[in-house]
Amino acid sequence: MPAAGSSRRHWLRSAAVAGGLLLPGVRAMADDPVFSVVETADGRVRGLKSGGIHVFKGLRYGADTGGANRFMPPQPVARWAGVRDATAYGNYAPQMPADRRRAYADLIAYDLQPGGMGEDCLVLNLWTPSPERSARRPVLVHLHGGGFYAGSGNSPQFDGEMLARFGNAVFVTLNHRLGSFGYLNLAGHGGERYAHAGTAGMLDVVAGLKWVRENIEAFGGDPSRVLVFGQSGGGLKAGALMAMPAARGLFHRAGVMSGSGLRLMPKETSHDIAGRYLAALQVGKGALDRLHQLPMEQLLAVQVQFEQADRAQGEAPRAFSPVVDGVNLPRHPFDPDGPAVSAAVPMIIGTTFEDRAYRQGNFGLDQAGLLKFAEAKLASRPGVDAKAEAPKLVAMYRDEDPKATPYQLQARIDTDTTFRLGAQLQAERKAAQQAAPVWTYLWKTPSPAFGGRYGAPHGVDIGPSLHDIRLGLNGPSDEQMGLADQLASAWVSFAASGDPNNARTPAWAPYTREKRTTLVFDGPASATRAVDDPRRAFRTYWLPV
Incomplete structure (x- = not known):
């Protein structure tokens, strides 16, 4: 019977040979x-x-x-x-x-x-x-x-x-x-x-x-x-x-x-x-x-x-x-x-439909609370009777989406006056230079988290942009993967050529001050479409006075 040390050396040599480490020409x-x-x-x-x-x-x-x-x-x-x-x-x-x-x-x-x-x-x-x-x-x-x-x-x-x-x-x-x-x-x-x-x-x-x-x-x-x-x-x-x-x-x-x-x-x-x-x-x-x-x-x-x-x-x-x-x-x-x-x-500039939902936790908001929020938003606008205008503003948002909760409408109003307003002004000023194109997108597909209560909150487009839908804002599903295929392809194509157009997304024209073309993600990938000046009434409503 061989000695213990001899057996160990034999085992190590056999393992090395099996791994190819002792074959002619050591692996790189x-x-x-x-x-x-x-x-x-x-x-x-x-x-x-x-x-x-x-x-x-x-x-x-x-x-x-x-x-x-x-x-x-x-x-x-x-x-x-x-x-x-x-x-x-x-x-x-x-x-x-x-x-x-x-x-x-x-x-x-x-x-x-x-x-x-x-x-x-x-x-x-x-x-x-x-x-x-x-x-x-x-x-x-x-x-x-x-x-x-x-x-x-x-x-x-x-x-x-x-x-x-x-x-x-x-x-x-x-x-x-x-x-x-x-x-x-x-x-x-x-x-x-x-x-x-x-x-x-x-x-x-x-x-x-x-x-x-x-x-x-x-x-x-x-x-x-x-x-x-x-x-x-x-x-x-x-x-x-x-x-x-x-x-x-x-x-x-x-x-x-x-x-x-x-x-x-x-x-x-x-x-x-x-x-x-x-x-x-x-x-x-x-x-x-x-x-x-x-x-x-x-x-x-x-x-x-x-x-x-x-x-x-x-x-x-x-x-x-x-x-x-x-x-x-x-x-x-x-x-x-x-x-x-x-x-x-060249640039791509995007926002989500309910970006500001990430800072709001009043999920049980009712119509009265929404009106109060709208009135507070309008209070700083010069020449506006906030109390009289608030019901009209809420009605404009309600008409756009009768099924939305007051919480979601609150988030959209807040988003339109912050994230989306900034994005629109940035796109306008980039386009005005007429030196390089700018493309814009709007992500409306809601997060499935908590039954969709957030709508499409801040960060819901991060996972799809990186073709990674494992975290809670997206989650594994065929719909989310289809959207990830589209958004990730756009970013990779943009990095490669300076143009986000690719085989997986509809034709996407640059944003101009005349058309304001925007790629809208709204539901499954089959519904993604390029729209000229989507939500124009909301954009013009919140333009700085």
């Missing part, structure tokens, strides 16, 4: 069934394979933003030797964690942010069918939602495996600084050293796009075909990039989904907020060096105090956002017109 890493190694400009990285898709997580595009780098422009990554692991998510930016107290929150799973919170958050995640330089696939860079205060590209909602496979494309998400860490305007308090603090978070995004330009070819992407897009806060960031000279040439198409921000934070307002923030930290104007020594947790605690007023009203915090500083952001993104620096960049 490209043939490894689990791992994938790619050479970047900074060093080699090792990702994982998932169903034929090569997945790289936590790829560093910038140095740690803590300590001496806090409130500074993003700093480059130091090159490394050997192979760096890229199989797990990196840090996400410091922020107030999301919770599960509202049913809508469960549907979007923002409480799930793997990777851990920290200031070493300049990382990106990447999905590709194969890391072959010759592939030159279109690249879709997705900017996460959560306004300028929360979220990350690590969220399950933004997983890119399905879209990379469906669209034969490279998909990228990235993390960047948020809140006070990314948008505290210290320029007027600390001088030239802090000249970029009010736009640091957006400069992070620019740095991420520079990484894409320098490295994406190694992952099978085409650096000359880069789409930047996102929903809600992601759309706000895409719009801000359109006004940033530093971002020019780093992306070639842009998409805004329910996030048409026309204006950003004025310098004067942000200067005042920064002063009060420093006072709360007990940091004097001549002692800003202390900001680099205080623990992250202390800075975040003060940030959360500044966010409380908005949160108490059930709204997104707005205390910290990119500052129109005259340098990195020389102007507001789309006010009073479209920015010249990105005039040649």
Whole structure:
């Protein structure tokens, strides 16, 4: 009987032979069934394979933003030797964690942010069918939602495996600084050293796009075909990039989904907020060096105090956002017109029918409550008798859809005066430039969640746009998959060619000020259609006076 050690050596050798490891010509890493190694400009990285898709997580595009780098422009990554692991998510930016107290929150799973919170958050995640330089696939860079205060590209909602496979494309998400860490305007308090603090978070995004330009070819992407897009806060960031000279040439198409921000934070307002923030930290104007020594947790605690007023009203915090500083952001993104620096960049701009439902929980609203809401909406309109006009306004919305609940009509009124109004103005101003086309869409297909009570709320189009319908706003069904086929195909086609038209969607003409053609998703995919100026009466009703 052979010795135990001899048996073990025989077993290991047999297993190695069975795996082909001892056959002539050792297998290349490209043939490894689990791992994938790619050479970047900074060093080699090792990702994982998932169903034929090569997945790289936590790829560093910038140095740690803590300590001496806090409130500074993003700093480059130091090159490394050997192979760096890229199989797990990196840090996400410091922020107030999301919770599960509202049913809508469960549907979007923002409480799930793997990777851990920290200031070493300049990382990106990447999905590709194969890391072959010759592939030159279109690249879709997705900017996460959560306004300028929360979220990350690590969220399950933004997983890119399905879209990379469906669209034969490279998909990228990235993390960047948020809140006070990314948008505290210290320029007027600390001088030239802090000249970029009010736009640091957006400069992070620019740095991420520079990484894409320098490295994406190694992952099978085409650096000359880069789409930047996102929903809600992601759309706000895409719009801000359109006004940033530093971002020019780093992306070639842009998409805004329910996030048409026309204006950003004025310098004067942000200067005042920064002063009060420093006072709360007990940091004097001549002692800003202390900001680099205080623990992250202390800075975040003060940030959360500044966010409380908005949160108490059930709204997104707005205390910290990119500052129109005259340098990195020389102007507001789309006010009073479209920015010249990105005039040649084509766009897609979309909204959902009941975007504002995500901030409303009064599902039992009755007709009296709806009238009261309409009256409050009309109160600020000059020359309007709000009490007399409210019943007429409600009747106009009721006539459009007699079966809608008061809650859904409330959400539509609120959406038409916020998300949809902003999207329409952004599309109008982009079209007026006559330098690159803009396409618009309206998502009316309701979410099946809770029996459809939300209608088509904020974020219901995210899953279909990424060809991923597993989360609660969509859910697995033939109808949802058909819609995902259409919307995901449009985004991939847009990334590839600058035109969203494809074999799965009806002919979709660009938006012009004469026709205002809009692709309307309303029911199953067979009902999707392009309509000239849909809901014209509602658009004109809410135009600024």
